[in-house]
Amino acid sequence: MSLASSPYTEDLRLAHMIADAVDAKTMQHFSRMDFAVETKPDLTPVTVADREAEELIRSQLSRARGRDAVYGEEFGETGSGPRRWILDPIDGTKNFIRGVPVWATLIALVDHGEPVVGVVSAPALGRRWWAAKDGGAYTGKSLSAAKQLNVSQVASLADASFSYSSLDGWRDIDRLEQFLSLTERVWRTRAYGDFWSYCMVAEGSVDIAAEPELELYDMAALVPIVQEAGGQFTSLDNDPGCSGPNALATNGFLHAPALHALHAQPNEPTFDF
Structure with a gap:
């Protein structure tokens, strides 16, 4: 390519x-x-x-x-x-x-x-x-x-690096508990923030990036970069690309388990898939 x-x-x-x-x-x-x-x-x-x-x-x-x-x-x-x-x-x-x-x-x-x-x-x-x-x-x-650029090959949440911008907004979408649970299940968390989190997913130095509240102009340029590097970019509800009000970008291997973790109800079993 x-x-x-x-x-x-x-x-x-x-x-x-x-x-x-x-x-x-x-x-x-x-x-x-x-x-x-x-x-x-x-x-x-x-x-x-x-x-x-x-x-x-x-x-x-x-x-x-x-x-x-x-x-x-x-x-x-x-x-x-x-x-x-x-x-x-x-x-x-x-x-x-x-x-x-x-x-x-x-x-x-x-x-x-x-x-x-x-x-x-x-x-x-x-x-x-x-x-x-x-x-x-x-x-x-x-x-x-x-x-x-190529995304990482990390296939387990326990080995994953997760980047985000801040805690703001997760409570507003009623997913603060799920967000915190995901941070406890991954290997490492850092708030690199904004565009940088997603570019690092494309580089393979971060495996998951997510934000709870975004606009189209925050995401549109990031989608082809993540996808052409072999990753996956959706909303937190799995809407394709930047068609939703928030974002989850991963190396692809971790997309399903990350989506599940961010939707899991309290005390619901979670899996790495």
């Missing part, structure tokens, strides 16, 4: 070019910390860097893919049609505003409802991950300097 075998290679190249330009802009703000922090109606923070990054992506897409629809975190939906670009200009804004380098720009292309291109660019970490349908998943600093 190679990028040349994907029908979306040119869209992926475009996403890389856009990510290069956005990285330069976001890193300027991150290096200088020259922004005020505002609070959106949903009580999440936003900065001028978020808005400028999304404006830049939209401007580039308007010139290169003017017929495609665009949906972004900061400016909503524009256009219509079967091809739809999904944007999160800065995933991890809370990290960004505190000087923590774990944040990224997420660019995805969804074609007829299926995420087919994903680029996750984390310039403060010096990392980038990407994938195109039927072309594999990769990490590196450029298309020409890349390493192909």
Whole structure:
């Protein structure tokens, strides 16, 4: 499997070019910390860097893919049609505003409802991950300097590494007890958080990643990266891809036992399958 075998290679190249330009802009703000922090109606923070990054992506897409629809975190939906670009200009804004380098720009292309291109660019970490349908998943600093990604072969929860963002939200969906039970059954837990948890699943350094509350723009770019690396990405209710309000990503071997663990009722037997 190679990028040349994907029908979306040119869209992926475009996403890389856009990510290069956005990285330069976001890193300027991150290096200088020259922004005020505002609070959106949903009580999440936003900065001028978020808005400028999304404006830049939209401007580039308007010139290169003017017929495609665009949906972004900061400016909503524009256009219509079967091809739809999904944007999160800065995933991890809370990290960004505190000087923590774990944040990224997420660019995805969804074609007829299926995420087919994903680029996750984390310039403060010096990392980038990407994938195109039927072309594999990769990490590196450029298309020409890349390493192909493969998920782990861990097949037992007792040997698994599990990453999440925080405890917030698990109680809201009435699965806090199940979540805590899963953390006790795996080998290791770490809250790497946000995009990084899922990219590490694709890399094989983490085996399970899950979050209880997410938006489409939080997930769309991650789906092809995990899937093209050989993993599985669904909602906590096993809805395919990013079609649900939350996410569970695994190496595939652990998907069924992780789903079962997160749905098990108190005192119900659980199995590794």
